[in-house]
Amino acid sequence: MATTLRSFIDVAPESHFPLENLPFGVFKPAHGAPRVGVAIGESILDLSVLEEQGRFRFPEFQDRKIFATSALNEFLSLGRPAWRRARTVIQDLLAAENGELRDNATMRAHAFHAQHDVTMQLPARIGDYTDFYSSFHHAHNVGTMLRGPENALMPNWKWLPVGYHGRSSSIVVSGNDVRRPQGQIKPPDAEVPIFGATRSFDYELEVAFLMGPGNALGEPVTIDRAEEHIFGMVLMNDWSARDVQAWEYQPLGPFLAKNFCTSISPWVVTLEALEPFRRPLPPQDPEPLPYMRAPNDCTYDIHLEAQLQISSMDAPHVITRTNFQHLYWSVAQQLAHHTVGGCNLRPGDLLASGTISGPTDDSRGCMLELTWRGANPLRLPNGETRKWLEDGDTLAITGWAQADGFRVGFGEVTGRVQPAFTPGQTP
């Protein structure tokens, strides 16, 4: 594995943000407008300051303000050569042996912020958000609950990455609370549906990729060029109301069960940073149709966890331990499939994996699977149990790729469940 790079900024061995990572995000300092930065250790390097100093005078930037802005979309549209150049500038400037910033206290004071002093924002204006269903074990578990093990997977599942369009407007950044949604629910023994707050509030552990340059309407992205269009990845919690979903989803798919809130982590980990963690894609049988075959297609070795903390607990408890490699379909296959009919993607579009579950009981990525629809409640360290998430519970998802001597981490996406809305309430 790669030798550890050293920065003059202190980076603890278990930090998610060493010099090898440099994820991009949008932050708002205590005073001043939102702008783009990269995370390093427990700090943020303010890229708008470097931009102001003229350190990104590359042809793609064309003297535009790429980093002194409240969203990554402009930067995303530039493409991989520009992203790589920017990364090199930043990595050089932060390196232990470079005195330029290291030895200039005034400039350092201007260019660095402590992460705990700022407010993170959504990294991009997300035009369209797509959610796939790409984990075999998740699809198989859910299908088994609904139709039994013989018919668990729909006939199409191994032929195409099943996906659907989600709701962009309700995507929020980590740290935002999530309100328990209300909706129509049809209890199994009831004649007619009732209206009320969901009784089966769930999380879904997912990873999503953020689009760089898009494609023109009507013009597919071929799988061998898919990576040119992908900037990087974030963690996602696709909050779900299972009872609402069960009643509404036929025949057009999930709607209110998912569109009340979706949370993502603020730092976008680039494909450059994930390069050392590429792994061969697991075997696919049947062989995918030609438009989804690429000789060097890959997955990534990223450890993923979900942690639950309820109010009676002092610390979060890990309830899911899984890995990005459990996904059946690659991100390149998802992208090639998404565009093969001509659908146009735009910079800032977000494409999520769907719940990532592994083969073991503790690698299931949502309560629906962990408790088998509530039949086997989770037992927490302090003796309390959970069939579903309850008001006041905090669910955090974290993840990292581990190398010899450093981690390329995603930080976390966290949210706490708030009671359902009551009219007259100030939201």
Next chain:
Amino acid sequence: MATTLRSFIDVAPESHFPLENLPFGVFKPAHGAPRVGVAIGESILDLSVLEEQGRFRFPEFQDRKIFATSALNEFLSLGRPAWRRARTVIQDLLAAENGELRDNATMRAHAFHAQHDVTMQLPARIGDYTDFYSSFHHAHNVGTMLRGPENALMPNWKWLPVGYHGRSSSIVVSGNDVRRPQGQIKPPDAEVPIFGATRSFDYELEVAFLMGPGNALGEPVTIDRAEEHIFGMVLMNDWSARDVQAWEYQPLGPFLAKNFCTSISPWVVTLEALEPFRRPLPPQDPEPLPYMRAPNDCTYDIHLEAQLQISSMDAPHVITRTNFQHLYWSVAQQLAHHTVGGCNLRPGDLLASGTISGPTDDSRGCMLELTWRGANPLRLPNGETRKWLEDGDTLAITGWAQADGFRVGFGEVTGRVQPAFTPGQTP
């Protein structure tokens, strides 16, 4: 019915755009940037010119440029009182008895454009697009084909407006060609799916409403306030690939079958203009749950047509004649349901009805129903037949509300089918 209003601009009796209508749209003149206008007869009144003259100095406008811009979103966010004030200003200025603009040739030359001289654009930046499934006859016909007449409707259909999230990026304005999409198709007699251009290319006649002010995440819009959030309506053609849809849609709904292109008409007809055409909502049985009940809820009497012209024909032929009143769920019910779980809508979001079919054979709003999945091909006046749309076919949807002496019309949404993409082709 209301007495006809007269403008000094010539408006033919069958024109869609009399003084009673005044739909808003975004147009690009031959020279100059896109801006907002209203249609009157065969002309457009340029609202950016009136704005420049200070004719919209209302508190809501706050000296911002609302009309000298390429999308209606700012105007949409202002809400109904501002919309009404703007309408009054425009209607007064265009009235036959008002000499201010009528008698000022210089100002007229500056403020009016011929519709045939400009390029219409999408009326708004559409953040999220939702498609409902609100026509009983459409849902019943499709369900009968798939599951037989006894199980035609899913158990949820009469309890909630079934809907799903569509693709925003591929919404185009009328006049754009649509490329035949490719995708995975599983012929009924085949063991495995094949890849190719759709063999069952369809249109769907729909009407969509455009959101004004939105709601905060987590805070539902109650049905009695729904209309405050709705600016107006457009026609929509939700192009569909039925074979792709049949193979992919289980269990998460339509994806590539719909996301390759959706066309809308450029002129947004306001609820003010549609006021005289309000009609009582048809009876609903079972009674909807309380959050979808409003004493004055309504539908609208809007005649709708689809016209097909194939290359061997001299003129379009009407293949669907239907009416907005055939929708089971009202727009207020759709909006109340959409937000009841806390989903936030934003100005410019588009919410479509789904295919609008009536009870008669000729009121079916798509080829799937008209030809009963290709079993009964359509016979055209020149003897040719169609099971589905073929390359070179042009499909137009038009619609209007007819009063005594005038029409409040929507113009049209039209598009021609182009052959499937081949690699290396310039899109």
